[in-house]
Amino acid sequence: MTGPLDLLIPAILAGVSVYGMAKGVDVYGALLQGAAEGLKILLHILPALVTLLTVVAMLRASGAMELLAAALSPVMDRLGIPAETVPLMLVRPISGSAALGVGSDLIAACGPDSVVGRTAAVMLGSTETTFYTIAVYFGAAGIRKTRYAVPAALCADLAGFFFAAVTVRLFFG
Amino acid sequence: MAMTAIWTGMTVLSLLCALVLGTGSSLAPAALEGAASAVELGLGMAGALCLWMGVMEVMRRAGLAEKLARLLGPVLSQLFPDFRKDRPVMDAIAANVSANLLGLGNAATPLGLEAARRMSVKSPGVAGDSLCMLVVCNTASIQLLPTTVAAVRLAAGCRTPFDILPAVWVTSLCSVTVGILAARLFSRLWRDRR
Numbered sequence: 210m211t212g213p214l215d216l217l218i219p220a221i222l223a224g225v226s227v228y229g230m231a232k233g234v235d236v237y238g239a240l241l242q243g244a245a246e247g248l249k250i251l252l253h254i255l256p257a258l259v260t261l262l263t264v265v266a267m268l269r270a271s272g273a274m275e276l277l278a279a280a281l282s283p284v285m286d287r288l289g290i291p292a293e294t295v296p297l298m299l300v301r302p303i304s305g306s307a308a309l310g311v312g313s314d315l316i317a318a319c320g321p322d323s324v325v326g327r328t329a330a331v332m333l334g335s336t337e338t339t340f341y342t343i344a345v346y347f348g349a350a351g352i353r354k355t356r357y358a359v360p361a362a363l364c365a366d367l368a369g370f371f372f373a374a375v376t377v378r379l380f381f382g
Numbered sequence: 383m384a385m386t387a388i389w390t391g392m393t394v395l396s397l398l399c400a401l402v403l404g405t406g407s408s409l410a411p412a413a414l415e416g417a418a419s420a421v422e423l424g425l426g427m428a429g430a431l432c433l434w435m436g437v438m439e440v441m442r443r444a445g446l447a448e449k450l451a452r453l454l455g456p457v458l459s460q461l462f463p464d465f466r467k468d469r470p471v472m473d474a475i476a477a478n479v480s481a482n483l484l485g486l487g488n489a490a491t492p493l494g495l496e497a498a499r500r501m502s503v504k505s506p507g508v509a510g511d512s513l514c515m516l517v518v519c520n521t522a523s524i525q526l527l528p529t530t531v532a533a534v535r536l537a538a539g540c541r542t543p544f545d546i547l548p549a550v551w552v553t554s555l556c557s558v559t560v561g562i563l564a565a566r567l568f569s570r571l572w573r574d575r576r
Binding site for chain 1: 384385388389392393395396397399400403405408409411412413414415416417419420421423424427428431432433434435436437438439440441442443444445446491494495498499501502506507508509513514516517518520521522523525527528530531534535537538539540542543544545546547548549550552553554556557558559560561564565568569571572
């Protein structure tokens with residue numbers, strides 16, 4: 210059966226192209242330029258992925274990951290968040306590439322369609338590298354007194370983690 | 383520096399855990415397989431990532447971001463009352479938020495920084511309420527198509543990598559709302575303390 214989401218991607222591809230053509234954009238040239246930039250991004254994140262997936266695999270093999278998940282699972286269970294996602298939540302605000310490494314390890318290890326894999330994916334897709342963003346913005350604006358920006362941004366992150374688990378249960382439970 | 387600490391801490395932690403739990407023999411193969419899996423993941427993501435970057439470039443050139451910015455104007459002037467009448471700031475914020483929505487991270491950051499720099503002129507060195515709000519809006523990701531995550535899921539063998547979209551949208555909306563409410567609440571508490 211064809212659902213609305215099945216057609217979303219083809220519709221975006223066709224729709225954006227038609228809209229671009231109507232606006233007089235060199236659609237094919239733009240596609241090629243964007244794809245070339247995609248390769249550059251990949252080249253940029255690949256070294257970080259190598260180091261991070263190495264160390265995440267070590268943590269998993271050593272049993273440290275399980276230990277951490279087991280230690281925090283009473284609290285996480287009460288919140289309804291899979292304890293396996295704890296390492297992801299810990300690195301998410303600090304480093305984008307570390308989060309991508311930890312998250313993709315979870316998605317591969319637990320399966321992309323598992324509850325843990327989906328929760329990790331939603332967490333990755335709906336939160337940002339908070340501390341990095343704050344550093345860039347306040348650095349550029351020459352701000353030393355950040356007032357309540359950090360706690361407010363972390364509230365948003367925590368809400369994102371919590372609701373990632375809620376929505377995955379809601380949409381896929 | 384932060385990454386040095388994270389990397390070193392995680393390697394030492396896994397070594398200690400392996401010693402205590404007796405899992406030492408599996409550590410070396412895991413490390414090498416982890417490194418190899420990164421390249422596999424990169425290759426598995428590459429196609430989807432490049433395709434979506436191309437689509438985003440078409441959206442950028444067609445001026446979709448500007449169109450979105452005009453739609454967002456009224457909502458944004460509610461969030462940034464101090465700068466409601468400051469056209470350059472509001473234009474930069476609207477462009478920043480709409481570039482974020484479309485996933486044009488590279489375009490969004492300079493626009494956001496431009497807005498932040500203009501805002502800081504009013505209160506040099508101190509983050510005003512509007513600047514805090516701008517930072518919160520940028521730290522809470524609001525992306526219509528989370529393409530990188532979808533590419534990761536695709537690389538892991540998922541046949542419907544975008545089926546998480548509704549969950550991502552609802553979650554993003556909740557997290558942005560909580561961030562905005564928290565910023566509003568803290569701005570009141572902060573004034574009381576002074």
